[in-house]
Amino acid sequence: MTTFRDELRLLADQAPEVDLAERTVRAVRRRRTALLGSVAAGLTALALAAATLLVPSGGATTITGRIADALPPSGVDAAAYAYYDWCGKQWEPSRNTASFAGLDCTQWRLVTRTGQQFRVPEAVSVFTEQTPENYMNTAAPLVISTDGRRIAYYSDKDQRYAVRDLADGRIWLTPDDLPRALVAKQGTAARLSPEGRFLGLGNTVVDMETGQATPVPENWWVESIGGGGSPILVRDAFDRLGVLEGGKVRTIVESTGQPRTFSQPSPDGRLVAYLDGAMTDGRNDVIRPYDTVVTVDAATGQEVSRARFREAPEKFHPIRMGGWKSASEVTVPLPIHEGSSKNPPTLGAVTYGIDTGTGRVRELETYAYRARSGDLSLPGF
Template identity: 55%
Template sequence: MTRFRDELRLLADQAPDVDLAERAVRGARRWKATAFGSVAASLIALALTAAVLTGGSGGGGAATTTEITDVLPASGVDPAAYAYYDFCGRQWDPRKNTHTFAGRECAQWRLVTQGGQSFRMPQALSVYTEQSPDEYMNTGGPLVISSDGRRVAYYSEKDQKFAVRDLADGRIWLTPQTITRETMVKSDGLLRLSPDGRFLSLNGHGQPDAVVDIETGQVTEIPANWWVQRVGNGGKPIIVENGKNRLGVLDGGRVVPLTPVDDAVRTFSEPSSDGRTLAYFNGAVFKDHIGVRDDDTIVTVDVTTGDIRSRVKFTDVPKGFRASRMGGWLNTTEVVITGRVDGDPTYRWKDGVPTLGETTYAIDVNTGRIRKLDDYTYRAHAGNLALPGF
């Protein structure tokens, strides 16, 4: 999980203004909505043809060959490592040229498996070609991958529903809710998959917020003024948030507050594998909506009782470290997070093209110790990346 692989460009005509040897692993999120996350599986790369990839920083790894393929097969696909799109590597102007991406294969979501294969997903709506000054941040349809990489959820424009697909056996389930493309473009909702890929949560897509058991079609609606953020294996717990940085657990149709009144929770993990433990960051201070102190503490809470299990300050912190997102559990004591330090190879410009990306770390919930996992970067003006559990 800690290996980094450089990713070469797919085709020269897909990225005429981008160096084909540049890295392409981490996409920039352009949604208005906040993204929460989990660890990606080993990132394997793309190439112009079957190409030799050089090893990674941080976690290391031997050179590997990636097989370039076309459309996602009907079945027999290895678990996903990640999926991304990058606006064909071209400079993107939301008010002027978005329509020029319509129908282009290079603008589709591309799924990369843990085994190194790369597939286009034309069935998954990716780049929105309708833009306005108010809607330009909603650049593409959401796609999420279950933590185990075995299932992927996306918006099926053909069906006007969200779909969940099992990559191995090819089964596809559709949600009961019908949602038009127009609604998708106007809204900035989020999708969440439970770690086992069975439960899909819908937020802000023109329908009541809900959790759908995709295998039975059963729908659990979320009480007003709460928004589902995480769903555990088997559909429980359902973690919700009230828009005021307070977390709760949905139990029997009502919300039971989960976090202390003085804990403003903005970033939190997936539930642990047994569904009992949730981790979250704490310690940030804001004044007039501007951060004056970054998160410096990790807290774990027992979801079943609401009791705080641990609260520790970050230790062994890299100089200039700022925590960003929190993902799934790497093991029984460590949670995968993203963050930045001064000097990270992200958001730098070269020859008029920025480098986008993130750096992953593991944090021990008992000691607060932080250790770097890897960097994920690529050069592009805009795009999006989906990692398992995010």
């Protein structure tokens, strides 16, 4: 019988690129790696130190160097984002990592929509036990549900993944233990459903409220999960997208030999969007970036819409997708990486909405800060 732990042990071979640019990229996916290129460092290893987060709807929130209070047992507002920043100091992979062990300032910090900031001591952030052999697996993820009300993280105390409701404080744990040493060595790619009930880890989906684990067939991993746990979208190393039904995968988007990046299911679960039009050559160099947004029926795979980007800013080269802003608009982030290597550069991300019917692009929010290393987690990404 295959256990939940057995499924997770396959993560190292089947996990896609996730939130950390240093994560080892599998050779079988090198054609997509070329598309990520240098911009991946700015987007997927979003670093924060003492900085400013700019949000058009709510003004500017300053992240200070003060160590925040620990997350209280309950009564926490919905999350706006989370980050860690290596204490604002220079991090040298495989050299000074151990010197950060036990420091509160390395912990994930959660910032609510009302501007409160809390440390999350129970959530593993950086792996301070790294060695020269495994330093590329920088940290355990902290994932925020699309509605911001729940977070998922690796619990060192429980040696399992946990999902926590910020308002009432309830915590649900994955069914079997998962040793920290294994997580630090192999890494994990976590996916939450929009309301935060279902957690995808590699090739397993867990209903965190009941503990029921649903395995994904070999050579597929969880790409995203719809509201209420359906549909479950899975992906393979050749960029095929499938729907998990009755323990089997039905392919809805076939491979073209060129890279693609997919969204979460639409709010009603009916559609999934992806970026198309990118092209790489035989040497894994990018000839053309993504320029088109496509939607398909999540049940049948039938194409519903296709639109070229319109009114996009210069050098609009998205490489990743998130949730849906509305029934017709998907979100993408673009990296910010400005400044010299002598001083902490300005890093961050700008999020955009793309209308799936017209292709019109509009700017949503800007996150900008001066730092060298760390990570940033946004709801639904």
